[in-house]
Amino acid sequence: MKVHLSHPERSVEIKGPKRAKEVLRELNLVQEAHLVIRGDELITEDELLKDDDLVEIRPVISGGSADEGFGVRGSGFAAGTTHPSLLPRTSNLVPRTHFLP
Amino acid sequence: MNCTKCKTKAVIDLPRHNAAFCTPCFTTYVHEQVAYAIKHQRMFGPDDRILVAVSGGKDSLALWDILLKRGYKADALYVDLGIPGYSAKSRAKVERFADTVARPYGATLQIHTVQEEEGAGIKELSNLVHRPTCATCGTIKRYQFNKAAVEQEYDVMATGHNLDDEASRLLGNVLHWQDEYLDKQSPILPASVEGFAKKVKPLYRLSERELAAYAVLNKIDYIVEECPMAKGSKMLLYKEVLNRLETESPGTKHRFYWGFLEKQTQTQPAATSMTEKDRALLHPCNTCGQPTTGEICSYCKMMARAKVSK
Numbered sequence: 001m002k003v004h005l006s007h008p009e010r011s012v013e014i015k016g017p018k019r020a021k022e023v024l025r026e027l028n029l030v031q032e033a034h035l036v037i038r039g040d041e042l043i044t045e046d047e048l049l050k051d052d053d054l055v056e057i058r059p060v061i062s063g064g065s066a067d068e069g070f071g072v073r074g075s076g077f078a079a080g081t082t083h084p085s086l087l088p089r090t091s092n093l094v095p096r097t098h099f100l101p
Numbered sequence: 102m103n104c105t106k107c108k109t110k111a112v113i114d115l116p117r118h119n120a121a122f123c124t125p126c127f128t129t130y131v132h133e134q135v136a137y138a139i140k141h142q143r144m145f146g147p148d149d150r151i152l153v154a155v156s157g158g159k160d161s162l163a164l165w166d167i168l169l170k171r172g173y174k175a176d177a178l179y180v181d182l183g184i185p186g187y188s189a190k191s192r193a194k195v196e197r198f199a200d201t202v203a204r205p206y207g208a209t210l211q212i213h214t215v216q217e218e219e220g221a222g223i224k225e226l227s228n229l230v231h232r233p234t235c236a237t238c239g240t241i242k243r244y245q246f247n248k249a250a251v252e253q254e255y256d257v258m259a260t261g262h263n264l265d266d267e268a269s270r271l272l273g274n275v276l277h278w279q280d281e282y283l284d285k286q287s288p289i290l291p292a293s294v295e296g297f298a299k300k301v302k303p304l305y306r307l308s309e310r311e312l313a314a315y316a317v318l319n320k321i322d323y324i325v326e327e328c329p330m331a332k333g334s335k336m337l338l339y340k341e342v343l344n345r346l347e348t349e350s351p352g353t354k355h356r357f358y359w360g361f362l363e364k365q366t367q368t369q370p371a372a373t374s375m376t377e378k379d380r381a382l383l384h385p386c387n388t389c390g391q392p393t394t395g396e397i398c399s400y401c402k403m404m405a406r407a408k409v410s411k
């Protein structure tokens with residue numbers, strides 16, 4: 001079967017029939033971070049995929065911005081400056097490297 | 102695999118709930134989780150005006166969709182950061198959703214273009230002020246979303262932060278013992294002083310996979326592509342680690358974050374004392390008038406540095 005993957009975008013060929021969870025395992029992908037879509041239908045991990053199926057494995061993880069970032073002042077809530085309840089006891093904006101050992 | 106509720110064919114399995122759902126039952130599940138979050142955390146009422154921060158991604162568009170379908174008065178604001186090859190695509194997704202889904206509900210979309218308003222795109226701005234792009238993005242977004250919510254008198258501002266966002270942020274804070282943040286990681290932040298909008302996260306009970314599934318099943322056309330600026334971020338690493346744990350031990354993420362919230366409610370001081378503390382710390386920014394702990398807020402400082410460097 002032809003399996004379409006993202007990040008980076010590519011297609012791979014996997015020999016069927018196989019259950020969706022076996023395809024994920026073969027590609028070393030965790031279920032919790034992906035959806036398996038056959039044609040345009042979402043399927044569960046026990047679904048059997050055949051050689052003539054067109055499958056998309058779609059990653060679901062996003063983020064990384066300061067909007068949500070730990071240790072980055074504001075955490076998506078403050079404006080203009082940091083919301084006071086999010087202020088650390090030490091001073092001003094610290095780059096991410098601050099948290100490295 | 103069959104639906105746990107109606108026994109028809111399931112389209113998604115949720116190991117953390119030991120359940121599987123068909124499309125209608127899954128949509129109901131998602132809506133119920135959001136309804137519970139809104140009620141349990143006292144986020145807003147049926148007559149409140151809500152400003153949703155949208156990005157074109159699955160979470161924020163799903164949030165806007167859910168709020169509109171549940172009868173809330175929800176408008177949205179999109180901040181166009183001018184990221185080459187990315188912002189144009191995400192903006193198009195938001196505009197399409199606004200035209201096809203939101204407009205029939207009478208909801209409106211506002212767009213703030215960084216290139217026009219701040220005079221440069223996000224990459225150029227972050228280079229000018231020598232700060233990471235994600236940090237610059239966060240400062241601009243927080244400022245503009247709050248400004249819009251306050252100036253246009255919205256009762257509350259809602260963001261699409263989900264369970265994975267909150268659990269990974271908590272993990273980051275715990276790993277680095279950023280304990281000054283630990284007691285602030287709540288799904289609501291009150292409008293404690295004039296100039297700060299109330300902020301809420303109605304999706305904190307739903308995982309990224311569940312929200313992506315909701316978007317697919319409800320034909321929400323979102324940007325699947327990852328923001329090129331986020332590559333290599335620690336947040337993504339923490340999410341990956343948590344998802345490995347979740348796969349081996351379903352329920353880990355919600356037990357981690359919800360358990361933390363439960364403990365927090367037992368120890369956190371009352372909201373009134375938090376408001377008093379905020380009032381003591383804040384005064385208007387000398388430049389723009391928005392609340393700040395310094396003389397000039399971080400957004401105005403950043404814009405001043407950008408002008409000098411140009």
